[in-house]
Amino acid sequence: MIEVQNLTKRYGAKTAVDRVSFKADESEILGFLGPNGAGKTTTMNILTGYLSSTDGKAVINGVDILEEPLKAKKMIGYLPEQPPLYLDMTVEEYLKFVYRLKKCKLPINSHLNEICDLVKITDVKKRVIKNLSKGYKQRVGVAQALVGNPPVLILDEPTVGLDPKQIIEIRTLIKKLGKNHTVILSSHILSEVQAVCDRIVIINRGRIVADDSSEKLVQNLSADHKLVVRAEGNPAEIKKLLSSIPDMKEVRINRENVEPGVSEFYLNAKDGCDIRREVSKRLASRNYPLLMMKSSELTLEEIFLKITTGDMYGHADRIEAGMSGKLTDKA
Amino acid sequence: MFAIFRREFKAYFTSPLGYVFLAIFYAFSGLFFWLFSLDMGSTDMSNVFLMMFMVLMVFVPLLTMRLLADDKKQKTDQLTLTAPVSLFSIVFGKFLSAYVIFAIGVAIMPIYGFVMSIFADVSWLPIWGNTVGLLLLGGIFVADGLFVSSLTENQMIAAIGSFFINLVILLLNTLVNQIPSGFFRTVFESISVYSRYNEITNGIFSLSSVIFFLSVIGIFLFLTVRVLEKKRWA
Ligand SMILES: Nc1ncnc2c1ncn2[C@@H]1O[C@H](COP(=O)(O)OP(=O)(O)OP(=O)(O)O)[C@@H](O)[C@H]1O
Ligand SMILES: [Mg+2]
Numbered sequence: 325m326i327e328v329q330n331l332t333k334r335y336g337a338k339t340a341v342d343r344v345s346f347k348a349d350e351s352e353i354l355g356f357l358g359p360n361g362a363g364k365t366t367t368m369n370i371l372t373g374y375l376s377s378t379d380g381k382a383v384i385n386g387v388d389i390l391e392e393p394l395k396a397k398k399m400i401g402y403l404p405e406q407p408p409l410y411l412d413m414t415v416e417e418y419l420k421f422v423y424r425l426k427k428c429k430l431p432i433n434s435h436l437n438e439i440c441d442l443v444k445i446t447d448v449k450k451r452v453i454k455n456l457s458k459g460y461k462q463r464v465g466v467a468q469a470l471v472g473n474p475p476v477l478i479l480d481e482p483t484v485g486l487d488p489k490q491i492i493e494i495r496t497l498i499k500k501l502g503k504n505h506t507v508i509l510s511s512h513i514l515s516e517v518q519a520v521c522d523r524i525v526i527i528n529r530g531r532i533v534a535d536d537s538s539e540k541l542v543q544n545l546s547a548d549h550k551l552v553v554r555a556e557g558n559p560a561e562i563k564k565l566l567s568s569i570p571d572m573k574e575v576r577i578n579r580e581n582v583e584p585g586v587s588e589f590y591l592n593a594k595d596g597c598d599i600r601r602e603v604s605k606r607l608a609s610r611n612y613p614l615l616m617m618k619s620s621e622l623t624l625e626e627i628f629l630k631i632t633t634g635d636m637y638g639h640a641d642r643i644e645a646g647m648s649g650k651l652t653d654k655a
Numbered sequence: 656m657f658a659i660f661r662r663e664f665k666a667y668f669t670s671p672l673g674y675v676f677l678a679i680f681y682a683f684s685g686l687f688f689w690l691f692s693l694d695m696g697s698t699d700m701s702n703v704f705l706m707m708f709m710v711l712m713v714f715v716p717l718l719t720m721r722l723l724a725d726d727k728k729q730k731t732d733q734l735t736l737t738a739p740v741s742l743f744s745i746v747f748g749k750f751l752s753a754y755v756i757f758a759i760g761v762a763i764m765p766i767y768g769f770v771m772s773i774f775a776d777v778s779w780l781p782i783w784g785n786t787v788g789l790l791l792l793g794g795i796f797v798a799d800g801l802f803v804s805s806l807t808e809n810q811m812i813a814a815i816g817s818f819f820i821n822l823v824i825l826l827l828n829t830l831v832n833q834i835p836s837g838f839f840r841t842v843f844e845s846i847s848v849y850s851r852y853n854e855i856t857n858g859i860f861s862l863s864s865v866i867f868f869l870s871v872i873g874i875f876l877f878l879t880v881r882v883l884e885k886k887r888w889a
Contacts, residue, residue, distance in 0.1 A: 335889070369733075372737040373736070373737055373887075374733055374736050374737050374887065375887050375889075376887045376888050394739045394740070394741065395739075397737055397738060397739040398739040400737070402733070402734075402737050404730060404733040404734075404737075406730045406733075408729070408730050408731040408732070408733045408734035409729075409731065410662065410666075410729070410731055411729065412666055412669045412670060413662070413666075413669075417665075421658055421661070421662045422734065422738075424657070424658035424661070425658040425659065425734070425735065425738045425740060426738050426739060427739060427740075468734065
């Protein structure tokens with residue numbers, strides 16, 4: 325279990341993390357979502373004892389990271405933003421080094437083999453890390469965090485730089501690990517944390533702006549009123565037809581002729597209005613084949629906008645605090 | 656600590672750095688041995704040891720520059736500093752790895768003594784004394800190199816910085832000779848590494864000198880730990 329209370333980190337005049345509090349229960353996967361420069365890495369570095377906080381405290385399974393650092397660190401496996409790999413070592417040498425460094429007691433060979441199998445790096449075990457691809461380096465980084473089987477895993481953007489297949493593999497792995505570990509992972513991508521996490525904490529400019537279970541948050545943030553639609557037929561006429569839907573605010577032709585005769589439309593209905601059925605019915609009634617319909621994913625900016633304007637948590641003060649000004653740090 | 660020592664020690668031999676250092680060490684000590692002892696028909700090796708001060712002053716920084724600077728640059732410090740090990744054991748493990756390489760180099764010195772003993776009578780006491788002196792001096796060079804390496808991410812700067820400290824250590828002695836005798840002279844004399852080393856190479860081997868060398872090593876290691884600690888609060 326991880327408990328963070330009023331964590332604050334200042335770099336000179338700049339406050340990177342501002343009174344952040346949250347909790348992760350045992351066997352919970354907590355997603356830490358925020359744009360670039362939000363303070364995710366800083367928070368994780370404090371949790372793992374790499375940095376010291378200016379104020380506030382972080383407690384891992386009842387052990388304060390500042391008061392008993394060695395005891396707390398023993399319970400944490402950490403994958404930093406950039407995997408901490410010694411490039412001159414082979415994968416096997418490196419993992420053995422980590423094993424000794426962490427003073428593990430488990431049987432070394434079977435333990436390391438198990439980890440290698442789990443993150444699928446068994447076939448590169450004898451290779452020098454320098455020569456591995458980015459995705460494999462990332463996996464060795466994950467493997468390193470798993471050495472010693474710590475009950476708490478802190479993973480900073482674990483899927484960054486991986487190909488889509490590997491992303492799915494790592495997500496599956498994290499879900500599996502979440503069954504008997506407490507996991508905190510950070511990400512820029514809502515759909516990613518939504519896919520693997522039980523709980524989502526959204527952080528922006530050093531402050532928490534939302535903290536809720538995945539389902540609730542996603543439900544509140546769902547964008548059924550914003551659709552991307554592809555239909556076959558005269559684009560101008562289809563646009564006219566769809567514009568006549570009562571709750572529709574805006575219809576835009578994204579691209580004509582995405583396929584021969586098919587155009588893509590962007591639909592924006594009034595907040596909270598599910599227009600999917602109506603779109604499909606109207607197109608069918610006029611014999612315009614509907615070829616694709618999906619809700620457009622909210623970008624992080626849209627999420628923040630929604631949280632601030634929608635006041636979905638009733639904590640106007642907290643939200644306002646986190647959102648005043650522009651999102652200057654975003655990429 | 657042992658894990659760190661083992662890794663760093665091995666790393667000296669996966670890169671050519673360890674070999675290069677030992678080659679330089681053996682080449683220079685061999686050259687001086689030949690010039691000052693064999694060629695001049697003298698079994699007094701103190702000149703050889705004095706010259707080694709200069710050589711090591713330049714080349715030990717090459718051995719230590721990587722130790723902490725590169726960890727920071729490659730972000731591997733995120734592994735060591737978040738592992739359940741104390742800062743001191745990280746620092747000491749790194750110190751030891753470079754120091755053992757250095758000691759392997761020094762091991763050649765008594766071997767020269769044996770070579771000489773084939774041809775002539777040698778007085779062994781000064782040779783052993785000098786060897787111990789070299790080991791103590793090297794400890795200071797390695798420790799200050801490690802300290803500078805903790806201050807920067809740049810290996811080049813680490814090496815130059817360490818060389819600079821070694822130079823100051825040497826110049827401190829020249830400074831002493833400029834000071835008229837009195838309180839300050841006594842103070843500076845007692846902290847002059849070079850004059851103490853010189854003492855040892857002349858066969859004067861005092862406990863206070865040994866304690867002095869060990870303390871200087873200890874101070875640099877302590878400062879290194881402090882630097883790492885302070886960085887967390889940055
Ligand atoms: N050593 C430092 N000195 C000064 N400011 C820093 C330092 N490290 C981080 N910051 C600042 O703190 C803020 C938070 O940075 P942090 O790396 O935690 O963000 P992040 O959420 O991890 O972003 P990203 O998604 O880009 O990884 C940023 O504005 C950054 O500029
Ligand atoms: Mg980050």
